[in-house]
Amino acid sequence: MNSKLHAGAPARRDSLAQPCAHQPRRSHSGRALKLALAVTLAFAAVEAAGGLISGSLALLADAGHMVTDAASLALSLGAAWIAQRPRTAAKTYGWYRVEILAALFNGAFLLAVTGWIVVEALGRMLSPQPVRADVLLAVASLGLIANLFAVKVLHGAHHESLNVRGAYLHVLSDVLGSVGAIGAGVIIWLTGWSLADPLISLGLSLLLLSSALRLVRRSLDVLLEAAPRNLDVRAVEAAIAGVPAVENVHDLHVWTVSDAMVAMSAHAAVRDPSLHQQVLEEITRRVRTFGIQHVTVQLEREPLCK
Numbered sequence: 001m002n003s004k005l006h007a008g009a010p011a012r013r014d015s016l017a018q019p020c021a022h023q024p025r026r027s028h029s030g031r032a033l034k035l036a037l038a039v040t041l042a043f044a045a046v047e048a049a050g051g052l053i054s055g056s057l058a059l060l061a062d063a064g065h066m067v068t069d070a071a072s073l074a075l076s077l078g079a080a081w082i083a084q085r086p087r088t089a090a091k092t093y094g095w096y097r098v099e100i101l102a103a104l105f106n107g108a109f110l111l112a113v114t115g116w117i118v119v120e121a122l123g124r125m126l127s128p129q130p131v132r133a134d135v136l137l138a139v140a141s142l143g144l145i146a147n148l149f150a151v152k153v154l155h156g157a158h159h160e161s162l163n164v165r166g167a168y169l170h171v172l173s174d175v176l177g178s179v180g181a182i183g184a185g186v187i188i189w190l191t192g193w194s195l196a197d198p199l200i201s202l203g204l205s206l207l208l209l210s211s212a213l214r215l216v217r218r219s220l221d222v223l224l225e226a227a228p229r230n231l232d233v234r235a236v237e238a239a240i241a242g243v244p245a246v247e248n249v250h251d252l253h254v255w256t257v258s259d260a261m262v263a264m265s266a267h268a269a270v271r272d273p274s275l276h277q278q279v280l281e282e283i284t285r286r287v288r289t290f291g292i293q294h295v296t297v298q299l300e301r302e303p304l305c306k
Contacts, residue, residue, distance in 0.1 A: 050139030107215035140181035
């Protein structure tokens with residue numbers, strides 16, 4: 001059993017070498033995010049103005065959605081910059097959690113915007129207001145073009161990190177919002193049925209609500225140091241327990257420091273001290289296949305806690 005560890009030790013030692021600062025990978029998507037942010041903010045302003053001129057709540061709702069998505073894009077940019085700030089003696093993990101606090105604030109604001117849209121839409125259903133379908137259609141069409149451009153810009157970078165992927169999904173939901181606003185404009189243009197505007201606004205508010213709840217839930221999970229939702233902690237424990245010479249695994253913890261860093265700590269009982277380095281290398285190799293970057297393992301001859 002122990003010979004397997006000795007045979008594989010040299011190769012594993014080389015492959016596991018990483019900087020001890022555990023810095024996230026430097027982002028190469030900054031230009032794409034900046035361009036998408038500029039386009040999103042510009043057309044959010046256009047849609048807001050168009051919504052006020054046309055009297056369309058659907059345009060105002062989509063403008064609100066675009067503003068919150070712009071905040072998400074800005075958050076992604078800020079995270080890429082903040083993550084590079086050096087850690088200190090007081091902040092041993094650096095400034096990674098700043099982005100989580102910003103995300104939580106962004107989610108809370110998104111919930112407030114959603115509530116306003118719902119209240120306003122219900123009021124307009126009880127007391128319909130005229131909507132200029134021509135302005136609504138023109139502005140919503142321009143918004144759709146802008147959103148499709150932003151999707152194209154981010155498409156090549158959205159696999160780089162969870163931050164960029166989240167921004168990409170936000171922009172995709174903006175495309176759906178613009179399509180909904182165009183649908184409201186077409187219905188009003190053809191039939192004059194102004195209730196289409198608040199009804200579609202309610203549909204757009206569901207997009208906002210979904211984005212807000214995901215953002216708040218994800219932020220709270222990180223702040224509560226929960227394991228990533230797509231990671232099976234039991235499978236991690238089984239992988240460690242399956243290492244030759246490991247007799248016991250306990251006190252296992254897996255948590256998210258930020259979108260770019262997942263950490264793990266565990267105790268493992270290994271009776272033969274001469275095997276500790278090799279066991280540690282094999283455990284590290286195995287758990288990193290789960291996407292865990294920061295690995296801390298305490299090796300013991302006998303379990304120190306239960």
